[in-house]
Structures are given as structure tokens and as C-alpha cells.
Amino acid sequence: MTSELVIQNLHVTVNDGEKEVLKGVNLTIRQDEIHALMGPNGSGKSTLAYAIMGHPHYTVTEGDILLDGESVLEMEPNERARKGLFLAFQYPVAVPGVSMANFLRTAVSNVRGYTDQQPTSEDGRPGVIGSNLMPMRDFRRELLDKMDEYHVDRDFAKRYLNEGFSGGEKKRVEILQMAMLQPKIAIMDETDSGLDIDALRVVSDGVNKLAGTGLGILLITHYQRILEYVKPDYVHVFYNGRIVRSGGAEVAHELEARGYQSVREEFGEPELVTA
């Protein structure tokens, strides 16, 4: 079965309902499809990404998010991840003292069901770190292979998650995690920003490779540049909390040539739009 993520008339507020950031987003992403989402700063792209993943600061006030027909709105972020959603963060956070390998082993073990196989302790909580997980040797082998494949230095396994990683390194590690977790639908929030040309190629190769293995991608970007490596099936223009234009690659070319001017002319400045 082909998985699909359906976003229906999604309205989202931040700051306890003070501000509506998403104002009716409609979008369907199927496995093996690449959707590019382009839009000016502050238009709500990251908000869409966070809302899909279930960030507690964002409140859905209307509409729905369905994965394979099932609403994810009541699910915790980890349940959404286990159902096959993945978010590559625009700004991955550094978690002090948590090693990448340690963390990723737990994540992979959850997603692949290792943590379900063995009984949990009496109080219903999962076992101590190290028990109940994918066997260390198997995990290590797979991780090291993937690190080589995505040009991430092997030392990073032992390093603390994102701590002291350069901007580009963080992005590559996000792709590495995506490759290990094998989601069905991935939202990549400006994964191409801040990458040098080699890193951009590594990231795009990764995206292309994974896209061919049943991954559906929402690629949030500001740049035409990545679209030379990754060929989107659809390009959407995001403006003031909704998708205002959709089409093929030509939409991106038009934006590249004319900026958001024509969008502004057609839809007005955000402040002037009445909700």
C-alpha cells in the first residue's frame, strides 16, 4: 500500500491562540513523491512542519492531518515518528551529553519494534538503556555503513548529539538519521540551507536515493539550487499561512526569476490579508 499524508484545511495558532500562523493548508504527499515548498520568511513553513510532527507549542484549531487515513492530531510526536513521519529540523538542537549513537540506537529500536518485543518492567516502563534494544553489533555495523554512505565522519557516533557540529554537519546528520529511521513521509525544513556544494550533493543524493525507496518528501527550501539536484514532482508556493500556487518545476523557475513580487501583488501584504 502506498502511504499518504493528507493535510486538510489546516489552521494553526501559536502563543495560546493569539496568533494564527497557518490559515487553511491543503496538501497531499504520497510515498515516492517529492514536493518542494517555497515561501518567504515568516510565511509559516516551519510552523507547518512542526504542526505535522506535533510540537506542543502549536495548536491545530481547524482541519486535520491524516496519515493513511488516520488522524495524527491526538498522537504524541513519538507515535507519529513510529507511524513513519520524520522531520529534518531547520535548526537541529544540541542535546548535552547524549551521544548520537546511543540516542539513535534507541530511536531505531523503537521504530523497528525491538522495544515492543520484550516485556517491559513491572511499572510498564521500558527497560534500562542497553536492554531491550537492537543488538549493538548489528546497529553499529549499520550505522557505520550509513555514515560512510552519507559522508559523516565515524567519530560523530561517539560525539554528543549536534553539540559543536557545524551547520552543515548538523544537516548531514539529520539525513543520516532519516536514512536509519526509514520513514514513509519526511518533511525537510531547509535542509539545504548553509550547505557547501559538496554537502549539498551528499544531501541531494541521499534524498534521491531515499525517494526511490518509498519515501515521500516535503522539501521546504528557499533556493532553486537544490532543485537542480533533486527533481520535485510538485512545487508549491507558500504565502501568509497557505499554499497559494502549485505546479511543476516551472513554478520554481518563475519564482527564481521574479521573486515573491507577483505573489504579493496577487495576494497582498500579509498584514492586509484579513483572516
Next chain:
Amino acid sequence: MTTQVLTKSEIGLNGDAVATLSQQKQEPTWFTDLRHRAWRFFEEIPWPTGNEEEWRRTRLTGLDIADYKLASGTPEASSDAADLVPYLRDELDSINAAAALVTEDGTVRYRGVDAGLAAKGVIFTDLDTAIRQHPELIQTYFMTNNVAVDANKFTALHAAFVTGGAVLYVPRNVQVELPFHGVTAVSGGVADFAHTLIIAEENSQVTYVDDLISQDSNATFHSGVVEIFAGPGAVVRYMHGQDWNTNTWHFSTQQAQMLRDAQLTWILSSWGSRLSKINLEMQLLERGGHGELLGLYFPSGRQHIDHHTMQNHFADNCTSDLLFKGALRDRARSVYSGSIKVWPAAQKTDAYQKNNNLVLDRRARADSIPGLEIEADDVRCTHGATVSKIEPEYLFYLMARSLTKFQAEQMIVTGFFEEVLNRVPVEGVRNKLEQVIARKIHM
């Protein structure tokens, strides 16, 4: 395997008991005198009222020392670890040691010393034996210049009833790679007064792992003292792991004196006890000393853990580096108060003090009171304290990668302690600390 039945004495903590204890142990007069003197101090020093700065946040409500009896029993040491009851054997096995001494309710249960050590002049034995066989050592070092008998009410009580504990003497230029391991176990109703005395002579190197554990879950009372002497150029590593049950009263006064170019790594972990009051002082007495003082604590339930530290710089060109990290759950409380004292002669002091607290539950509370007292002008002293909650963005990031809230919190808390854990030089200790942290999270 032989089963050992511990006999509990009915001797309470009073003046007559001092004499009885000393007689039972057939101690020399000079030690009996010391006990009596200590008892007089104990009677003179008033109980804390709660008005003293040091006791403002830590109240002794519920403590009645009449509830606890002196441990009794005849020394019956074994040198076969197989004779030990399982919980003691597990504790013994946790550290790959050069020598170990296991004491239960003040009685030596096991002593294992590598034969080569004695040949090098290393002395490692229980206090009773040391008093008999090495009186000059005890007369010189036992609660004389380091921790004073009358330092506080609990040190006085300690000296009056001291039993068990260990004495380690390492001669000049002797370097011992593997750690010495002291295990102190106590059973319900017992008042424990273990003493650890470490003397590392010039250019010696030694590591000591001191573990305190409970035999059962009943209330006990511990009033302990640790004294460390690091001679010129000596390298000493001392790791103190307090893992009593949560019904135990824990009072501990620890002090280290460091001579020229001595190096000390001192790691303290406080997991158990109902209430802990711990005083630590590092004295840098001569130039060039370097001390590192690391602490971990993780009170849960209604535990109360109070650490007071003093980095006392008497001499120039010394460094001290303190890092205490604590997580708190449920309705637990912690108090950290620390002081860096720099005397006029201690120019070019470089002292650092940091205390971080991670408060996991709304009703848990951490107080952190750092302090500086500087009388020299050419020094570098920094201190900092934080009390924070789990960062929601860390939680979201980890959960977005499929970790449950519980798994994510477990990672964040373990990661929080990592900054200390990765500075623990003994693998066995590190493993044990990781296990305790996991256990505390799962409690």
C-alpha cells in the same frame, strides 16, 4: 558458604557506651582517652537549632539518635570472597581492585590484599587493626591536623564511637595502579561510624573507591569521617559512593590536605539516605596543588541532600576545579552551598566552582548558594550556579525521532550527568554510577 548472623547490641549512644566499646575492643589507653574527649565535645556542642546559616535549609526533625544502637560482633574476616553474602559479593565484584576491605556493621567480613603491596610497605587495614599494629600512624594522622574531633557535633560523635572503616598508607614513590576498594554495609537500627583515612606519601599514586551500602531498607544512622593526606607530588583519586537506603541519616565530614604539587581527584556521589549533610573541604596547603572535586546527586521521593564544599587556598599557584551536578525528582530537596576561600598568600590561584541542578518535578526544589572569599589580588576565581528544568526543545527533538517521553527524559538526565561521568577515571565506578542513575530514573 557460611551464613553469618549479625548480632545486634543493645548499646545505645551514651557516655557509658564509650567505655564499654573501648573495653570490648581492648584498645590502648590513648585511644580510649580520645573517645572520652570526643564524647565530652559531643555533649558540649549543641544540636543545630536551624538558626545557624549552615542549618537553615536542613532540619533534623525526626532524628533521635536513641533509636540507633552500636554495632557489635567479633571480627571474623575472611579472605575468600565466596564466603560473602551475595549483596556484599556483588559490591566487591563491581570494582577490579588491588585490595578490598568489606565491613558489615562495623565488623570486617572480608579482606583481600595483593601480596606484593605489603612488600612495598603499603598498609591497608581496618581501623582496629591499625590502632594495634600501627599506633604511631594513627596517633599522627587520626583526627589530628585534618578533620578535628570537635569540628562539629557529628565529628565528635564519630570520634567517640568510631568503628570499622579503613586505613590506607602508601609510602613514598609507591604507585598503585588498581584501586583500593572499601565497602561499608550497615543493617537496620545500627549506628555506623566508619572512618576512612588515606595517607599518600611523596610522589605516590593511589586510587580509593569507598562504597556505602545498606543491608536492608530499615533506618540506620551514619556519622562518618574521611581524611585524605596527599604528600608532595602525590596523585590521589578518591571516589565516595553513598548508596544507602532512603531511610538512613547520613552525616559525613570529609577533608583533604594537599602538599606541594599534589593532585587530587575527588568524586562524591549521593544517592541514598533520608537526609544527608555532607561537608567537604579541600585544603591546598602548598604551592602547585591541583584539586578536582566532582559531585553527583539525585534525590527522589522526599529525600533531602545537603552538600557544603570549601575550596580552601592557602598557598600560591594552586588550582581547584569543582563541578557538582544534581537531578531532583518528586518532592526531593537539595542544598548546595560552596565557598572558595583564597588567603592573602595564595596568589595566582585559579579556582572554579559550578553547580547545576535539573529539577524534574514541580514539587522538587534545589537551592544553590555559591560563595567567594578572596583576600589575594592576583587570582582567577569563577563560580556559577543554575537550577533548571528539562528543556522542552530537547524533549521535542528526541520525541520527534520516536523516543517516548520517558526514554527522552532518561536520555536528557543521563546526558546531564555525562559531564561528570566522563571525568570518572575508574571504569567500574563509572558503570556503577550509570546504573544508579538509571535506577533513580526508573524508581
